[in-house]
Amino acid sequence: MDNQITYPYIEAFLNELEPPEDDFLRALEDEARRDNVPAAVRPTARLLYVLAKLKQPERILEVGTAIGYSALTLYAGSGEKAKIVTIEKDEERFLLARNNFRSFGALTDIKPLCGDAEELIDTLSDTFDMVFIDAAKGASMRYFEKILPKVKPGGMIVTDNVLYGGRTAAPGEPAHKHRTGVRIMRQYLDFLCTDPRFYTAVLPVGDGVAITLLKD
Numbered sequence: 001m002d003n004q005i006t007y008p009y010i011e012a013f014l015n016e017l018e019p020p021e022d023d024f025l026r027a028l029e030d031e032a033r034r035d036n037v038p039a040a041v042r043p044t045a046r047l048l049y050v051l052a053k054l055k056q057p058e059r060i061l062e063v064g065t066a067i068g069y070s071a072l073t074l075y076a077g078s079g080e081k082a083k084i085v086t087i088e089k090d091e092e093r094f095l096l097a098r099n100n101f102r103s104f105g106a107l108t109d110i111k112p113l114c115g116d117a118e119e120l121i122d123t124l125s126d127t128f129d130m131v132f133i134d135a136a137k138g139a140s141m142r143y144f145e146k147i148l149p150k151v152k153p154g155g156m157i158v159t160d161n162v163l164y165g166g167r168t169a170a171p172g173e174p175a176h177k178h179r180t181g182v183r184i185m186r187q188y189l190d191f192l193c194t195d196p197r198f199y200t201a202v203l204p205v206g207d208g209v210a211i212t213l214l215k216d
């Protein structure tokens with residue numbers, strides 16, 4: 001199943017319309033596409049940038065660094081003021097990301113950690129006012145539950161890939177290999193949208209983005 005979240009012509013239009021403003025980020029985006037590294041698509045990156053501009057977070061946690069494109073996008077959106085912790089389990093990507101943070105001049109503000117997020121989240125003593133969850137889709141709810149006690153009242157948690165190429169919303173029985181993933185993502189969205197502790201909006205941007213605000 002191709003991405004069935006929006007029309008291909010709209011995706012193509014948005015991809016042309018919204019390049020990153022920063023040359024370094026544009027080069028990083030090209031590098032990720034060229035090397036087949038998963039990174040936020042342009043409309044999602046644009047959304048992250050604007051959310052960070054609006055929120056002006058002091059501390060951001062990211063789960064799923066890849067080579068650092070979204071972390072640097074959030075950093076740029078914060079006016080290069082946020083302190084960011086970002087977690088990546090793949091050592092090669094972690095090293096590339098650390099180099100990219102250094103080249104951007106952000107290594108004092110962005111702290112990359114290498115390891116399994118489910119273990120590392122428990123070791124964090126900081127609290128955060130913005131979180132970006134973008135690692136293993138099937139584990140998003142587990143990351144969320146572990147992170148929740150470390151998010152300040154009024155904090156924002158953004159989760160990528162919640163529409164799972166459109167499968168989360170598609171009618172009928174999902175293909176066998178996607179059945180568990182679809183069930184887990186539907187449960188996660190139901191939790192985000194009905195739990196009285198949160199306000200959540202789910203947007204058909206990129207692979208589907210949920211924006212959750214914790215009530216004060």
Ligand SMILES: C[S@@+](CC[C@H](N)C(=O)[O-])C[C@H]1O[C@@H](n2cnc3c(N)ncnc32)[C@H](O)[C@@H]1O
Nearest residue numbers: 038039040064066069070088089116117135136
């Ligand atoms: C979609 S990519 C992240 C893209 C990145 N946020 C960006 O937009 O530039 C997901 C990353 O999460 C990492 N990952 C998957 N499971 C993980 C886990 N349990 N702990 C830490 N990282 C994980 C993968 O290795 C992969 O690099």
